Every structure is written in structure tokens, then in C-alpha cells.
Amino acid sequence: MQEITVQRTNLTLCPDRTRVLIRPFDPITDERGANICAQVMALAERDVRALLVQVEAGFSERHRKFREFLRRRFEQVRRYVRGDQELSEDRQLLLGAYFTHEYSLEAAALFNPSMVPHPDQSGLPPGSLRFVLSLRATGEGHISSISFRTGIVDANGGIMIHPPSRHSIEPEPEPNASYEKRLFERKLQELGLAGDFGRRAGDLGRSALEGLGDYFTLEELRAAIGLSEDHVPSRDQETESVARKILALAQSNYDLEFAPDSRLSERVLFPFAPSHSNGIEDARFVLFQEEDGTQTYCATYTAYDGRMVLPQFVETPDFLHFKFITLNGPAVQNKGMALFPRRINGLYAMLGRQDTRNIYVMFSDHLHFWHTTQLLVRPQFPWELVQLGNCGSPIETEAGWLVLSHGVGPMRKYCISAFLLDRDDPTKVIGRLREPLIKPNEDEREGYVPNVVYSCGSLAHGGRLIIPYAISDYATTFATAPLDEVLGAME
16 A cells, blocks of 8 residues: 555643533422522521622632522522522522532543634635534543534644633524424324324324424413323323423424623533433544535434434534534434535435444435445455444545544554545545555554544645544544555555
8 A cells, every 4th residue: 555644743631620511400309409499598688798709709700690690590499499589699599509510521531532624714824724623522420422622734734723712612502493394294294103003192293293283382282182291290101201202302402592792611511311411432523515605514413312323414504593403314323424515416314333333325315314325445454354334524635525534453553544536426426545544653542432433524725635533532642644645545
């Protein structure tokens, strides 16, 4: 194989345990919440004031709009306060603080990066590219979220990362978000929750939708299926189960938005929906261009609820507004689906690894629904015989679609390599590297999961392949390689 000049950088992003989110603390039981409130209510006003001063002195500089968060948190737990007495602002804020905690989102790891061009390319020197780097941040309880960094690749392939903000923030649900009835009904049918199977449970999905408009809100759906916040089951078990599954589907398709005055490195996509309550893992971002020229940042990710993993989807036009979407169909299985950056012959195209070992390609006329797969690449070389997978979305070149891949070999050692697909027919493999591009070296083999190098998305710029990659599921670094050498080495 022709020699490829891979240059590792001396730039490493390590997890920073000082980056903390302010999050709700759940008292677990209503009794515990009521007891906490009762004890705070028994404090004298001067003691309330003194405690609040201590809290603000210790935490207000660590979080943006700290008092606003405590005020919102109090409103969320007000139900635990017995009686209807008037509370001072200080006591409300202190009660909010008792039901709030900090979460160190990068305490364990910062890894599995993907890289896309930044929406703003203004004010750069010639030949430079501003980029957005998404990262999997893992903290207490092994819960993973998506965090971001920004940086610049210069004309010579040099990489610079901007220092991240001291603060970290979560988005808020978009107000008045609505669901499209036609699309939601199709998702229900895919899940067998609105089919014509003659049972009362099946009738619930159909009858609920019949009473809704072409667009409806989450609260309107709750009312239609008879599930309110204080709902007490009064139906048979099967119907109750279907109602909760319908609601869970809606809760897994939602919109979030960050404050427009926030910096990109402050924004954190923390698990929000039931389907990924235990983690949002390995987002593979790509800048997708529709046939009319419209561009949207899209990512597949792995949703984990503590029992099951599912590939799901998120899209954003600007990294401020995010739409989370469930994927449906029999092809939606296993981890590591990666979207092509444009349609091919009028269809969306995606890579996947449905059988946990080989790489498949699939096509669809709708981003949300994937039904058929076609085997693309099997393990062939010694360093990949355990399994293959993609390392992010395909990169379009004049020679074809360049796909970075990972292979797992003896001792569960991961390596990064590549193969090439035909531009017009990506079911055809037209080239493949016989050797890995990147193997874990002695400085990279130690970490949370030893002997692993892994990426969720690279980009080509200025004739170079820019590869961000994780070091043993712990930290993130970068390597570059001449694009013509990578393509020239394909066999």
C-alpha cells in the first residue's frame, strides 16, 4: 500500500471536571420533598437570608442567570409546600436551591468527536475554516451528553481550538411546539400503535388522532389519550400501556432552543426525553444540503434509556434551535448510523451496522423512516475481524465517497481506516485501505477503555483530511493526512 503521511497534532482536549451544569435535584418521593420544604419553612427569615447569601456566594459565579434558575425551580416544587402562606423571595430562592444540584458533565470523559464547518465563516484569513466540534461528554452515572467546541483550521492544516466558556447551560423547550398529525400517525403505525387490529388498545391511537387538528401540542395529545399530570389509571392494562407509549413517542420528538446570547461552547444537549434518559451518545454531525440548496446540520446519535439502545436523529439550522426526531423502520437498529451529506438519485442515504459486525447502506424517501438495507463492507483484514463500523458521515470527493471506518481486532484493539464508494452508486465499493490510517500508539492506549481510537466525523479542507478522534474513550485529539495520499492508497 502507498505510504500515507499521517501527522498527529499536539492538541488534546481532556475532560474538565470544573465544567458543571446546574440541574434539578429530584427528591425521589413526594414525602421527602414535603419534609425538606417543611424544615425550610420552619426557619426564621433572618436565617433564610443568611443561608441564601452563602448559597449565592458559593454558586452564582459558576452559573449564568443563577437566581432565575432557582426561581423556576421553586415553581416546579411549590406543590411540596403545605398551606398557602405568602413566601418571601429569599425563601422561594432558598427552597429552589434545596432542589438543585451541580452536575460535572465531563467528569469521566470527553471523547468521540465529530467536526463540521461553522455556520459563520466571516472574518477569517484566506484558506482558513472555522469549525464546530461536537463531543460526547460523560459524567456521574456514566450519563453522556453532547457538548461543543469551536476552532479554526488554517491554510496549512494547523488546528486551533477556542478556549471554552466557564459556564455550561441547557436549552429550554421551544414554546408552542407542535406535532404534524400526518407524520405522527405514520410513526404510530410503524410502532403498531394505530393499526387496524380491532382491540380497544389499538383503537385508542386512532380515536385520539381523529380528535386532533392537523397540528397539535403535547398537552392536546395528553388530553386526547386521557393522560394528565395527575392521571390515575382507570382503564385496562393494555389500553393504559398504549396510551403511555403514544405519549413517550411524542416526548421523544421535541424542539429545544438555547438563549441567543449564549456562546456555542456553553451549550449542552443533556438527556431530556425518556428514550435517552441514560445518555445521548456518539453524535455524528454532518452539514446536509437539500436539492434546493437549503443547508441543515444533522446528526444521528445513540439514545440509551438504561435498557435499550436506539439510533435517533437531531437537526439544527444554527446550533441554537434543535429538533430531536425518532427514527422508525426495521433498518433502525444498533449503533453508528451516519447520514450522507446530500440526497443520491433523489433519495436520502445512510450507513449503518444492523448486525453489529458489517457495514450496510440504506436509502429512503423520508428522513424519519428506514426499511431496507444492503450489505456494503465485511471485515477482511486481521485488524478488523471482530467488527467494522463507520467513523462518521461519508465525505464527498472527486474520486468518490470517502468513508472513514473503525475496525476491531485482537485484544479488542480499535483502529481507524477508510474505504471509497462510487459517487453515483454508493452500493459499489471502489477502493479500500489495506492498513489502518491510525492505530493507538503508546500515548493513546491508556484510558477508560484501553486500546481504542475512534471518530464520529471528519472533514476535508485545503487538500487535507482533518480527523478528530478519541483516545481510549477518555480524551480527544487530532490528526491530518494529505487527501490525495489517502485516495491514492485505495486498492
